[in-house]
Amino acid sequence: MKHTLPELPYAMEALAPKMSRETLEYHYGKHLKTYVDNLNRLIAGTPYEELPLDEIVRTADGALFNNAAQAWNH
DSSP states (O other), rough: OOOOOOOSSSSSTTTTTTSSSHHHHHHHIIIHHHHHHHHHHTTTTSSGGSSOHHHHHHHHOHHHHHHHHHHOOO
């Protein structure tokens, strides 16, 4: 199962003035994307590849846990 960025239910500027478009683009388009990309790289060819994200968070450790948990929480 390849994990993907969730679609945002609002426009990038919808959180202004509390969060700028630039900040949201950074956290969503760079931070979260990096966690998801790392997660997919780390699960490739492992039993984790078929698991949903919440199951990976509950059962993984090390770098896999870190990237899965960051993807879940971000």
